[in-house]
Amino acid sequence: MKFAKQLETEAEDIPQAWRPYLIQYKALKKIISKVTQEIESRGLSASLLHECLDDENKDNKLPAIRYYFTGEPPHIKPNIEVIYDPTEPKVQEILSRLTSTDAQTPKLEYKRSQNNKDFFTMHSETEMVVQSQNMVDLVKELLNVMTIDNSDESDEICANQKRETKSFVIELEQDDEFFKLLLKELNEASKLQDETTEKFKQDISALESRMSKVASPGQKRTDMYNWRKIFSIYMDACIFQTSNTTIEKSKKQLQWFLSELDKTDQLRKLKNKESKLAFEQFMALNTELITMKHYQMLNQTAMRKILKKHDKQSGLTASSAFHQVIPTEHLFSPKLARMLYATITEKLTSVVPQPEDYACPVCMCVAWRPIRLECNHVFCVRCLVKAQKQKMDSCPMCRHPTAVRDATALNLDESLQNFLKLYFPQEIKDKKRDNEREQAIEDVQAMTGKRYSEEQLLRMSQSSNCCIM
Structure with a gap:
């Protein structure tokens, strides 16, 4: 499917009020044909421009051609500029023929000069549909003016860099409309x-x-x-x-x-x-x-x-x-x-609020009884107590050397605790139940001297029917 048709089809999914603000692809496409005619009427065929602009004067050779915009948005104008050495006799001859009044050659009309640039447009009496092979040949001839003596090519390039250059600019009216x-x-x-x-x-x-x-x-x-x-x-x-x-x-x-x-x-x-x-x-x-x-x-x-x-x-x-x-x-x-x-x-x-945003980084449950360490990381009181029992001194998140060891009841974040109580009542209820079950298991182990494996503890903590005592 051609893009113009595809655009029309997909535009049906856009609100009616937005459709006029889609880029008018078909209208712009029609102007392109006028741009092409304008380019050819100035003696610059598409194939010639493809050849010249793709290379972008990589070797700094003169003459050279470039395409650019002048002005500031939204008032910009597209131009084609030919940069040349004004002291080259062959160049002067070709330029005079480009601006001649020969009936077979569309005339470039001089407009103004600025910063060593001469600005031209198509003569107002020239029809846009005119296509002159003579002018194409003239531009090709101008762009092909190179060093006569190949043995002195490198010296000539250096000389070109030192010479003062000039350029003539062709303003593109239809391209401007586009x-x-x-x-x-x-x-x-x-x-x-x-x-x-x-x-x-x-x-x-x-x-x-x-x-x-x-x-x-x-x-x-x-x-x-x-x-x-x-x-x-x-x-x-x-x-x-x-x-x-x-x-x-x-x-x-x-x-x-x-x-x-x-x-x-x-x-x-x-x-x-x-x-x-x-x-x-x-x-x-x-x-x-x-x-x-x-x-x-x-x-x-x-x-x-x-x-x-x-x-x-x-x-x-x-x-x-x-x-x-x-x-x-x-x-x-x-x-x-x-x-x-x-x-x-x-x-x-x-x-x-989502519980994940207030979870203890150890047990991954809501950090009930939140203890804010010296390094500002928050843990639930149960996980902190277990870490202290295991002689863990540093914060498991940032490795602050004494954050866990120095934590006391004074580190309880009461404002956060009140927030959690308000927004996570069910999670806190579950957390309390898990803490009580885990504490009961530890108490039984302390009284009986019997040690439970990690697997047994996990099964008991997950079982709602588990009753110790």
Whole structure:
């Protein structure tokens, strides 16, 4: 399928209001044919430009030709510049023929001089469709003026470097129209992206406010644990986490997320209507984020392909020259989707904290009775006591030499303890039960002198029917 047709097909997945802000590939494609005619009417065939611009004057030989832009965005103009040695008699002869009034040769009309550059455009009376082989031959002849004596080539190159050079510049009017349209569309796409991003952030804040009401631990019919499970599955889905995640992959992972919720019957467990509305809003945000990513991809592909077609048909090098003057990274960067995804997870996990973020790094359970060491790492009191009994002095995380040894009851982080009590009541209940069971086993071992293997202790700690005493 040709890209123009593919773009039309995929644009159907983009909201109606966004479609006018897609790069108008077909309109730009039509201008390229005019650019090609303009190039040929100036005596610079596409094949000649391919040959000259691909080499980019690697040996600093004169004459040389280059394609570049002048001005500042959004007012830039494309130009072809021929750099030459003004003292070379052969060059002067060819230049005079290029600007002659010969009826068979389209005339280059002088416009101005600036910084040793003479600027020309096509004579206003010359038709754009004129194609002159005479002019092509003249330009080829000019570019082929090299050292007459091959034996003195190296000396001549050194001399060229010391000589003062001049250049004549041909301003490309149709090429200018092409890039005016492209820049206009990129500017409109940038405005749409900025507006959509700002609206997205406002929607996230609105969802955060709604979530604070339905998932607050102080509510009588709170959905905190249901939402915690939903977010846990959402994080496992990895819908936007990597930069190379494709649109298809993001859609697939979003469907996986929904199917996992169905398997666990999680949505039916939501206790109030506001929670269900919050979930619908949450899903709308994710769908919109995928749509924005798709929109970015379509515009990026359209720009890359239209510049490639421009270069292929005209012989110019816009694909590289354009990006040097117009930075487009912010328009097509995958970082935007990841940044907005990070905003979602940061805002919503602040409302519904995840137990993994407050786990003791030793037992991987919620760090109940949290002891904050001198190095600022936090452990549950049970794991810290066991470490001290084993004569462990240094922190297992950062190897601070005395952090564990010097820890006392004064290291209890009371504000964190109150936070854990508020947001993780069930986890704390489970932790207390495990601590009591483990303490009972240690007490029995101390009284009887009988030692249990690690496997036996594990089985007893995992068995809810285990009763010692």
